[in-house]
Amino acid sequence: MEKENLRSRNWFGRTGKDGFIYRAWMKNNGIPDHDFKKPVIGICNTWSELTPCNVHLRDLADHVKRGVLEAGGFPVEFPVMSLGETLMKPTAMLFRNLASMDVEESIRGNPLDGVVLLCGCDKTTPSLVMGACSVNLPAIVVSGGPMLTGRYKGASIGTSDVWRLAAGLEEGTVNEAQLREMEEALCHSQGHCAVMGTASTMACMAESLGLTLPGNAAIPAVDARRKVLARQSGSRIVEMVREDLKPSDILTRAAFENAIITNAAIGGSTNFVLHLLAIAGRIGVPLELGDFDTLSRDIPMIVNLQPSGQFFMEDLYDAGGLPAVLKELDTHLHKDALTVNGKTISENYRDAQCYNTAIITNTRQPVSAGTGLAVLTGNICEQGAVIKPSAASAHLMQHTGTALVFESIEDYKQRIQDDTLEVDENSILVLKNVGPKGYPGMPEVGNMTLPKKLLQKGITDMVRISDGRMSGTGFGTVVLHVAPEAAAGGNFSVLRTGDLITLDVPNRTLQVHLSDAELAERKKQWQPLPPHTTRGYVHLYTQHVQQAHLGADLDFLNGSSGANVTKDSH
Structure with a gap:
C-alpha cells in the first residue's frame, strides 16, 4: 500500500483548519511532522x-x-x-x-x-x-x-484446583487457613x-x-x-x-x-x-x-x-x-x-518439534479417546447444548436419572446443602435461568458444586445440566449452553423435579421422557420471569442478545461493516 493511500491520511494529510487541528494537538506529545506520513x-x-x-x-x-x-x-x-x-x-x-x-x-x-x-x-x-x-x-x-x-508444599497447583478446594471445604478435608496459604502460592x-x-x-x-x-x-x-x-x-x-x-x-x-x-x-x-x-x-x-x-x-x-x-x-x-x-x-x-x-x-x-510426548502426544496414542467437545440435541435442547467429554466421567456418558430442578441460582444456593434434599448420585442436577437473557449474561455456574452429603460419601461427579456456562478451568459431566434457554420459553423452561432424563453422549442426545403433548401443555402454563432491569446496557443486552447456539452476540452487531471514515462537521 502506498503511503498516500493510508487511511490515516484522511486526518493527518488534510490541509487548512482540519489538518491543523488534527496535527497540532498530537504534536503536544513531541511528535515530529514527518511521523504523520x-x-x-x-x-x-x-x-x-x-x-x-x-x-x-x-x-x-x-x-x-x-x-x-x-x-x-x-x-x-x-x-x-x-x-x-x-x-x-x-x-x-x-x-x-x-x-x-x-x-x-x-x-x-x-x-x-x-x-x-x-x-x-x-x-x-x-x-x-x-x-x-x-x-x-x-x-x-x-x-x-x-x-x-503454582507451587504448594512441593506440588504443582493451578486454577482448576479451585474447584477441588471448594469440594474439599464442603467435605471438611480443607479449612479456611489452608485456603489462605494456597492463595499465596496459586497465582x-x-x-x-x-x-x-x-x-x-x-x-x-x-x-x-x-x-x-x-x-x-x-x-x-x-x-x-x-x-x-x-x-x-x-x-x-x-x-x-x-x-x-x-x-x-x-x-x-x-x-x-x-x-x-x-x-x-x-x-x-x-x-x-x-x-x-x-x-x-x-x-x-x-x-x-x-x-x-x-x-x-x-x-x-x-x-x-x-x-x-x-x-x-x-x-x-x-x-x-x-x-x-x-x-x-x-x-x-x-x-x-x-x-x-x-x-x-x-x-x-513445518519445523516444529515435540520435546515431551507426555504433554503432546499424537492421534494414534492420545491422552484421551474422548474428544474435547460434543454437541447434543434432543427435546431438552431443541437448538443444541454442549459437553466436554475429555473432562467428564466415563461412567456417566450414558446415564438416565431423575431431575432435581433449581429454578434459579438463588434457588440452588438456598437448597443444595439441605440435608433433607432428596438426591442421590444417580440424580441429574438441573439449573435454569442462568442463560444469556435469564441471568443475564450467562454466568459460569454450570458446574454446580455437589450436595455436601454426597461429597461426604465420596461422590465426586454427577450429571449436571444448565443453560449457563462453565469456567474453562472446571471439569465434570456438565451439559452447558442449553438452547433455547429457560428464559426464552423452550422445553428446558418447563422441566420439573422428578422428570426422567437420559444423557447419551456417544449418540449426542439429551432427552426428557415426556411426550410432545405434555411439554406443550406445560409451556401453556409457563410465565417468563420479570426483567432484571429496564435501563442501560443490561436492558439493551436482554432485548438483543442471541441464544447460545448463535454465539450470544447482540443481533445488530452481526456482519462486518468495514472501516469507513465517519464524516464529521469540521
Whole structure:
C-alpha cells in the first residue's frame, strides 16, 4: 500500500483548519511532522488493575511500540474496556459484547491504519477480535501469556484446583487457613490462568485462526520471549498495513475449521464455542453449532493439560507449544490457511518439534479417546447444548436419572446443602435461568458444586445440566449452553423435579421422557420471569442478545461493516 493511500491520511494529510487541528494537538506529545506520513498503528490495550491477568500489558505495549517504530510505523496506544474474569460482577460475559463495541468504535473513529490487539483474560481476546473484525482493518493479536505454574508444599497447583478446594471445604478435608496459604502460592506470576482454561483456549484459538505469530499461545507471561514476540508483532503489523492484509483475508471458513479441530485436540474450554460463533458472525463466515461436533468428533485429546489432563501451559510451551500440536494434527488441518505473517499455517508449523510426548502426544496414542467437545440435541435442547467429554466421567456418558430442578441460582444456593434434599448420585442436577437473557449474561455456574452429603460419601461427579456456562478451568459431566434457554420459553423452561432424563453422549442426545403433548401443555402454563432491569446496557443486552447456539452476540452487531471514515462537521 502506498503511503498516500493510508487511511490515516484522511486526518493527518488534510490541509487548512482540519489538518491543523488534527496535527497540532498530537504534536503536544513531541511528535515530529514527518511521523504523520507513516502508517499509524493503534495498540488496543486491555490493561487494567481490575483485570489481574492483564496487569502486565502496559509493559508489553512498550515492546510492541519498539517493533512498530523500527518498521517505520507511528504507534499510538489506547485503552478500551477491560473485562476481569475474577472480579467483575455479575459476570464478565455480560460485557463481552459491550467491550467489542468499544473496540470497534475506537478503531473506526480514530486515524488508524492497523491495530495490535493486546489481550489475555478470558473475554478480552474474543471482544477485541470481534470488534476488530467489525471494522476489518489489518490486525494482529498479542496475548499476555499464562502465569507460571503454582507451587504448594512441593506440588504443582493451578486454577482448576479451585474447584477441588471448594469440594474439599464442603467435605471438611480443607479449612479456611489452608485456603489462605494456597492463595499465596496459586497465582505464581503475572499472566492468565496456567491451565487450559478459557484464557489459554482463547490464545490457542487466536493462533490456530492465524491471527497471531507462531508460538504466541503458550509463551509464559514473564518469559522474555513474550516480549520478543510482542516486538516482532509490532513490526509485522506495519508490513500488514502495507500489504493491506485484513482479518477478512485470514478468517476464512478453513481458518474456523482449523480452530475447531485444534480446540478438540487441546481439550479447550466450552466457552470457545460461544466466542468462535460470535467472531464468525462478525466477519460474515457461516458457522453453525453442529459444525463443532462434526469437526471435533474424530479428534481425540492429544494435549495433557489440566483440567482434562495433568500438566500446565508452561509445560506445553517447553514441549513445543501450539506449533508442535498443529504439526501432530497436520492431516486434519487446512494447510493452506493464511496467517498474519503472510505464510500458511503449515509453513508456520513445518519445523516444529515435540520435546515431551507426555504433554503432546499424537492421534494414534492420545491422552484421551474422548474428544474435547460434543454437541447434543434432543427435546431438552431443541437448538443444541454442549459437553466436554475429555473432562467428564466415563461412567456417566450414558446415564438416565431423575431431575432435581433449581429454578434459579438463588434457588440452588438456598437448597443444595439441605440435608433433607432428596438426591442421590444417580440424580441429574438441573439449573435454569442462568442463560444469556435469564441471568443475564450467562454466568459460569454450570458446574454446580455437589450436595455436601454426597461429597461426604465420596461422590465426586454427577450429571449436571444448565443453560449457563462453565469456567474453562472446571471439569465434570456438565451439559452447558442449553438452547433455547429457560428464559426464552423452550422445553428446558418447563422441566420439573422428578422428570426422567437420559444423557447419551456417544449418540449426542439429551432427552426428557415426556411426550410432545405434555411439554406443550406445560409451556401453556409457563410465565417468563420479570426483567432484571429496564435501563442501560443490561436492558439493551436482554432485548438483543442471541441464544447460545448463535454465539450470544447482540443481533445488530452481526456482519462486518468495514472501516469507513465517519464524516464529521469540521
